[in-house]
Amino acid sequence: ILGASREDEEQLERPGTLTETEIATIQHTWAKVYGRKEDVGVAVLIRLFTSFPLAKQYFSQFRHMQDPGEMRASVQLRQHALRVMNALHTLVENAHDAEKTAAVLRTVAKSHALRHRVEPTYFRILAGVIQEVLGEAFPEAFDAEAQGAWSKLLGVVYWHITKVYGEISWASLDNTAE
Numbered sequence: 001i002l003g004a005s006r007e008d009e010e011q012l013e014r015p016g017t018l019t020e021t022e023i024a025t026i027q028h029t030w031a032k033v034y035g036r037k038e039d040v041g042v043a044v045l046i047r048l049f050t051s052f053p054l055a056k057q058y059f060s061q062f063r064h065m066q067d068p069g070e071m072r073a074s075v076q077l078r079q080h081a082l083r084v085m086n087a088l089h090t091l092v093e094n095a096h097d098a099e100k101t102a103a104v105l106r107t108v109a110k111s112h113a114l115r116h117r118v119e120p121t122y123f124r125i126l127a128g129v130i131q132e133v134l135g136e137a138f139p140e141a142f143d144a145e146a147q148g149a150w151s152k153l154l155g156v157v158y159w160h161i162t163k164v165y166g167e168i169s170w171a172s173l174d175n176t177a178e
């Protein structure tokens with residue numbers, strides 16, 4: 001999957017803009033999630049790192065950890081969990097503002113490509129994990145309609161991230177690394 005991903009990313013179609021109803025659904029469900037942002041964020045990252053252990057490689061302080069209990073105690077993991085949740089919060093609050101959305105995601109994409117050197121595929125994987133964990137943690141709120149709206153929002157996130165990775169020629173950076 002990892003090897004094939006780069007071509008898929010280049011062919012990504014721009015997702016449609018969110019409708020008013022979808023934005024309302026996202027903001028309504030997010031209010032519940034955000035009330036428990038630290039727990040939810042940590043649960044998302046633990047799921048990411050246990051289901052996709054290679055995703056840990058980028059984190060100096062827990063790349064060696066196997067035990068979810070040990071991960072839970074990692075300050076670096078908790079910090080990144082909160083950063084992801086805070087960024088999502090900004091995106092949800094500004095769902096009507098396409099420029100703000102693009103600007104937030106540009107900053108994230110640039111630092112992750114240039115400084116952290118994260119393969120863009122992990123953003124798609126993380127989007128799937130977020131959707132899965134939110135659906136499990138809030139089954140009543142995340143009905144089929146909410147799942148559809150969230151999948152569209154996360155598609156928008158991933159579209160922006162891969163667009164910026166493409167602009168800074170991630171692929172050629174990657175080839176010349178080390």
Ligand code: HEM
Nearest residue numbers: 055058059076083084087088108111112116118122123126
């Ligand atoms: C929507 C998804 C994500 C958001 C909003 C996000 C956000 C952030 C933010 C705000 C920071 C700190 C500031 C910076 O360096 O830019 C950060 C750091 C970092 N992120 Fe992410 N991130 C996301 C996904 C990922 C993924 C998928 C990975 C790797 C699997 C990753 C790996 C890292 C690493 C290694 C750091 C540095 C950690 C440290 O120095 O403690 N991020 N992220």
